[in-house]
Amino acid sequence: MNSQYSQTSRPSPLTRWAVLLFVSMAMFGNYYIFDALSPVVDLLQSDLGFTYKQIGWLWSAYNVAAVCILLVGGYIIDRFGTKKAITFFAAVCLAAAALRAATPHFEVMLAGQILLGLGAEPLIVAATATLAKWFRGKELSFAFGLNLSISRLGSASADWSTSFASPLYTNWQDPLWLATAVAGISVTAAILYWITENRVERGNYQLGEADAPDKLDVKSMFSFSASYWYIVALCVVFYATVFPFRSFAIDYFQQAHGLTREAAGLLSSMLPVAAIVATPLFGLWVDRVGKRSLFMAAGSLVMLPLFLMVTYLPPGPMVTIGLPFIGFDQAPLTLFIVMLMLGGVFSLIPAVMWPSVAYIVSEKRLGSAYALMTFCQQIGWAAVPLVVGFLNDKYLAGPSNIDGYIPSMWFYTCLAALGLVFSFKLWQTERGPGSHGLETITTKSQL
Template structure:
């Protein structure tokens, strides 16, 4: 550490945060860009639901390969170079996907996106740690997540503000390419900014990325594995549902594309607003495993409610400067509750690992947790796509979507079981403090 240089000023830190977060905004927008065009891919490209599921899983296969490689690339090139390199990979992936003329090219585009997007997230994490360590690190991570999730919400809102593009499936993906290109521009600006700052401020030692240590898996406690299991089933439920949601709302419930996009956007938008609030709340009161169990209980009936309950009265849902849509009340309430759970469980789950894993092994613990998450996230879209095809799901046979909704419900049941096991473990003699530790007593 160079003690002759002053620490970076607040203005430089926040500029670094904004530029890195804009790269993540483009990343999330590009990832979710397929969601609003699922029906167009089926109608215009002739894809079935099984193939749509494979497009989602191609990303996860690439992500698994990147996680197995660990942090070597980022360690080799440094975070400031890595953020540019991987953002460029995401742009290339977006171009390949938007320009695709056949299914193989679409698969290649999504695979490339997985190779770029996951290490880009790691590189941005390293960037934030470099600028905010010992300062407002938690707050900076929260703002970064909020801006990233805004990218997901903006993809859903594009069905309204960019509705003329949805006459075909290529144009919305070209829009996503433009947004990701702007993210690459932000990454380049960050590279130049950090290069300029190096001679003016003390940016600390280079941060090394932890690698996945498979040889010591047996050393993690039961509570850790309960959290990993909850993570797998939770993300394997919510993210695949979001992937098919806009098409499902259109085909099974007769919503317009604009209304379906606005309704789907409530999930990431809830995370933008509520995740930091839930995080502060849990830090004040403790009871982390109980909160995870409560969230798992709330999610359990929601997919069946969407499938079987009467739609209820129509609500005109308006998002200022974006658009509006007519939404059945049952759908609206179910998605709002799902958005609350989507905010609550991640806000509690990821920080809880730090309480039960030795600090020296925390990087390996998070890498393993993410690796397992990707496996579940890979499999479920394939299952849902196969079930939709097997039972001939479509607007003429809306009951064909029910088997997939039962899969989400079964996963939610597993989540409740693992959350209950975690609560039992953390209220017993081998507890790690998830129930008792509060900000004021930590």
């Protein structure tokens, strides 16, 4: 990183938690923008005539753009600092959201998704590096957990918009303009973070001497340890499984299970809702007990059967789901339970995985390490929506052919199996002589 706080003059806890709040609110808007496309998948098909393949390209274009920017983005973060990077990339996301909502042309919407990928993923890397800088040795996993919870509140809010903003869903465009308005939250929060860090730099708390940023040297990046690469591999298959499933989930619940848009949105939101509650708790727990690689393996094991459960188990009785001030609807019990379980996994693995990198990689290389990790993540993530879109079109998936969705569910399951393999290899490595303390480091051990 370009700066490091001295151990003798740390900013106050209030300042640190204010930074966490501002960075998390920037992430809230970022997540909302990304997930706002999911509730309008069927409207893009009915209003604009988009195919599943075209919709898959919209998701993949985001990831391809992220792949192109992330290594450079990590260098920008290390070179110019997190406060400038977060503000710049938040502004890019705002512009992308406006472009995506502007016209009904596929090419323009595709350009908006590309611009969003250029801004959103480096913004996530910058936010991750910020928390690592401000909370290393100070409830780091708990801070990551709170950040992820607030971020995923953005995802849940995008799903909930099918209820609280239901009048907008008479067309495809109005919900995307709402997402553009929410994008303003990211920019505002980023500016507040910049102001806060400036005050710390000018105030009683002195910043340490700036570390020299790493050169953008791809060869040196690949010198990271085996544990780092097992975490990267798990990151790739985990997000390539969960996020594409979420992208198509509302449409899948509507077409394959006959739910209304409102019920499908509420059911899809159960995943981030569970994560909002559980992620900081898992982070706090792991800070106290360690066992990070073991927790990642356990989460991967739980995720393995979930997509087949959605496909093959009886739906069960209808239950009421929803939240006050958001809305209530009916959904099958089996789907509700599976989404809560997936939400638990969606809480546990990221809450442990991302902060674990800070214990493996030196601080001055964190920006590059997180960027490289996210770069690899995006390569896998980019391919999956195209495969799912291809499978759904090939097997004529739809309300008249529900079995057409089965191949994509098996595809998700195969990816989950790979995640279990990589997390088990990480656990084996961290129990051996080359460990980095992922199993043993706790808040008490660092006092």
